[in-house]
Amino acid sequence: MEKKLKYLLLFTLLFIGVGQTHAARIDYWRSDSVKVMKLFRKAHREVRDSNYMLFFGRQLIGLPYVAKTLDQHKEEQLVVNLRQFDCTTLVETVLALSNCMKRKTPDFTHFCKELALIRYRDGIVSYPTRQHYFTYWINQNVRKRLVIDLQGPVPPFTAKQLVSVNYMSSHPLAYPMFRAHPNWIGEIRKMEDSISGHTYRYIPKTALDNSALLRSTIHNGDIIVILTSKRGLDTSHLGIAVWHGDGLHLLNASAIRHRVVEEPKLFRTYMMEHPTFTGIRVVRAL
Numbered sequence: 001m002e003k004k005l006k007y008l009l010l011f012t013l014l015f016i017g018v019g020q021t022h023a024a025r026i027d028y029w030r031s032d033s034v035k036v037m038k039l040f041r042k043a044h045r046e047v048r049d050s051n052y053m054l055f056f057g058r059q060l061i062g063l064p065y066v067a068k069t070l071d072q073h074k075e076e077q078l079v080v081n082l083r084q085f086d087c088t089t090l091v092e093t094v095l096a097l098s099n100c101m102k103r104k105t106p107d108f109t110h111f112c113k114e115l116a117l118i119r120y121r122d123g124i125v126s127y128p129t130r131q132h133y134f135t136y137w138i139n140q141n142v143r144k145r146l147v148i149d150l151q152g153p154v155p156p157f158t159a160k161q162l163v164s165v166n167y168m169s170s171h172p173l174a175y176p177m178f179r180a181h182p183n184w185i186g187e188i189r190k191m192e193d194s195i196s197g198h199t200y201r202y203i204p205k206t207a208l209d210n211s212a213l214l215r216s217t218i219h220n221g222d223i224i225v226i227l228t229s230k231r232g233l234d235t236s237h238l239g240i241a242v243w244h245g246d247g248l249h250l251l252n253a254s255a256i257r258h259r260v261v262e263e264p265k266l267f268r269t270y271m272m273e274h275p276t277f278t279g280i281r282v283v284r285a286l
Helices: 030-046 052-059 087-102 108-119 134-143 176-180 184-195 212-217 267-272
Strands: 004-015 018-029 147-150 159-162 199-204 223-228 235-244 247-254 259-262 277-285
Touching: 018 030, 030 052, 030 087, 030 108, 052 087, 052 235, 052 247, 087 108, 087 235, 087 247, 087 277, 134 147, 134 184, 134 235, 134 277, 159 277, 176 184, 235 277, 247 267, 267 277
Parallel strands: none
Antiparallel strands: 004 018, 147 277, 159 199, 199 277, 223 235, 223 277, 235 247, 247 259
């Protein structure tokens, strides 16, 4: 079995005009760094339209779905795992790969920097600064100028979500880190408070048709964020938009199918099968 490698690397993260240096322990296997470099070389050879999000997402199809890969350590580490994904780690990995290609920094060190910046507030690797709620993730990455949050046109963005989140702070026993660090619950509550009470436009699931309007609004490679009506939560799932001839489909790490898939069924059909799914927000990589 391949031996897992763990290194203490020093990141220099530059964003929003401010340079910051953070040390972070990185958890990865040698095969992860090798795969990152192979993906960069393949993208350099094959991608001609600059849609790196869709290209890299498709390179990961077939890999297994595994939840909680970020929560295997007593202390937070930057987990780099190109072998298995959940819905969030898939999107974060694809976005980090895409950013490296766009910035012409296709190497493993820069990939790790991008991943840390995407996953954590200000790129600081710690459990309280991990962007646990995806509404918070969107807001922070808009601030870091990594993505844009589409809030129009109207239509199809005809519905509004009033965010009210408290699931993590009200269910601390569900999170092993809180048992060792109960003082962190207050930090997570601050995160929850910072997004609760804010309203965001979204596309209701009834509007997810195969129209010219929707095709002009949602692009291949956009991040699709599925909203939920479940109490205390803001989102249920996410993936990458893919247009087929019959309409919109979702490339995602699927818990139902146990792997990364480009979902064969229409996205509208998928949404209608889940009563708690209310609609989608759309986020685009810059």
